[in-house]
Amino acid sequence: MKDLIKEKFGIHIRELSPYLSYQTFQTPNSMFLIIPVSHFSESELEELYYMSQYLQEQRDPYVPAFLFTKDGDLTFEENGAAYVLLQAAPRFTNRSVPFGAELAEFHQKGRGYPYEVKETTRIGQWKELWGKRLDQLEQFWIQKSQSPQLQPFEKRFIESFPYYLGLTENAIQYLADTELDDQPQSVDSGTICQQRLTCETWKQEPLIKVPVEWVLDHAARDLAEYARSAFQQKQDVDEVALFLQQYEQVSPLSSFSKRLMYSRLLFPLHYFETVEGYYISPESEQHVYENKLDHILSQASAYERFLSGFQEMAAMRSGGNVSMPPVNWLKRTP
Structure with missing residues (x-):
């Protein structure tokens, strides 16, 4: 995986460590998550990519960016399994906003999402x-x-x-x-x-x-x-x-x-x-x-x-x- 990421993204990895159920690594300015996505269709991933782009534009500091490979692909493969690479800012500061308020603000931003969602919607279902x-x-x-x-x-x-x-x-x-x-x-x-x-x-x-x-x-x-x-x-x-x-x-x-x-x-x-x-x-x-x-x-x-x-x-x-x-x-x- 380390060699593959160096080849696909040009990022040198010293060591991998766990975060939730994902593999991660860090550079001085960023934290990266290696996410398995074989269970998603291409159109589902595209929708999730645009949602993350939108929330970054809304200045949500905790939403990571999808990174594209050197060849311009959203996903890369290892042993027949598909992955994406996410880049997040390494924020270790304690949050001062109560959880309920933080979720409400997240939902308020999400309601403004301007694009049609077909694959990842559950509204009315x-x-x-x-x-x-x-x-x-x-x-x-x-x-x-x-x-x-x-x-x-x-x-x-x-x-x-x-x-x-x-x-x-x-x-x-x-x-x-x-x-x-x-x-x-x-x-x-x-x-x-x-x-x-x-x-x-x-x-x-x-x-x-x-x-x-x-x-x-x-x-x-x-x-x-x-x-x-x-x-x-x-x-x-x-x-x-x-x-x-x-x-x-x-x-x-x-x-x-x-x-x-x-x-x-x-x-x-x-x-x-x-x-x-x-x-x-x-x-x-x-x-x-x-x-x-x-x-x-x-x-x-x-x-x-x-x-x-x-x-x-x-x-x-x-x-x-x-x-x-x-x-x-x-x-x-x-």
Whole structure:
């Protein structure tokens, strides 16, 4: 890889080191990330390149630049795998802006993105994507239910799936009702979001907002995934309330945004990712997903309480101005 980068970019590398899941190296003035991109199409990469260009023009100091090879190519190959090289400024300073406010400012810049996005957009697609994912897992569940020999993980999957099927149907219905009953405002237009925002996503120093982790979507995507992550780490509605307060001081949320966020929290993405992850992982890594599933199932009642508490908190924070229809069966959770 060192020789290849010297050949393709004319940059001499002393040593490679890890940053998140990527390989990196540094020069006196820059930090470089070597990003695998074989799973992206050329048009997806082009869209992400233009998004990063736009955010650099908006003076976001944490967005890196895509570097082109000496031959003018966006990607380069090693052993049949495609990569891009990103160049970031090595900023090690602590950030003074609260995370919620920082995310709101990022979303505000992203809403001004002027170009059409086709490949990396998820706007208006949640219902279809969730329904497709549910159908696939349900077919798999039916098939596994008829299997005479099952691993312990598979038994727990078979027992738990009907509950999460019901939760997913609730999420899809809540989203459908939101789109029927509520009107999107200007703040509800598409923006640049993380594929999966967690409590840890922007805590790394130096902070680098990696473009290959982006999609164009509603801001509620990031808000809901942050809240889900906060539950998984601390089960703390108060931390989520503080985060939303910081966010709304910069960019107030519409009732459509809040209902969209709640529908996404109802969708049990953490369950789907765990079951899917188990079956696509090598056997040596499956124990990670076994532990994850055990944890999710043991926290099911706590997640119901979190959903109920989140709905009440979001309704209270709006001072009665936002209609957040409750999911009545969640109220029965002690």
